[in-house]
Amino acid sequence: MNKDQVKGAVKDAAGKVQESVGKATGSTSQQAKGVAKQAEGKTQKGYGDAKEAVKDATR
Numbered sequence: 001m002n003k004d005q006v007k008g009a010v011k012d013a014a015g016k017v018q019e020s021v022g023k024a025t026g027s028t029s030q031q032a033k034g035v036a037k038q039a040e041g042k043t044q045k046g047y048g049d050a051k052e053a054v055k056d057a058t059r
Helices: 003-025 028-057
Strands: none
Touching: 003 028
């Protein structure tokens, strides 16, 4: 695992928590921020996965 995979997974999890808190409190802005953070995390994790795949392919 590389740092992008880890950071991406953490952002995704934090976004899920933020979205849940937004739903519980009725805050649509917090829900939206949570969804955006999840997307950012998934993108970063995907980038990390791609880097790892390239590294593995060159071995």
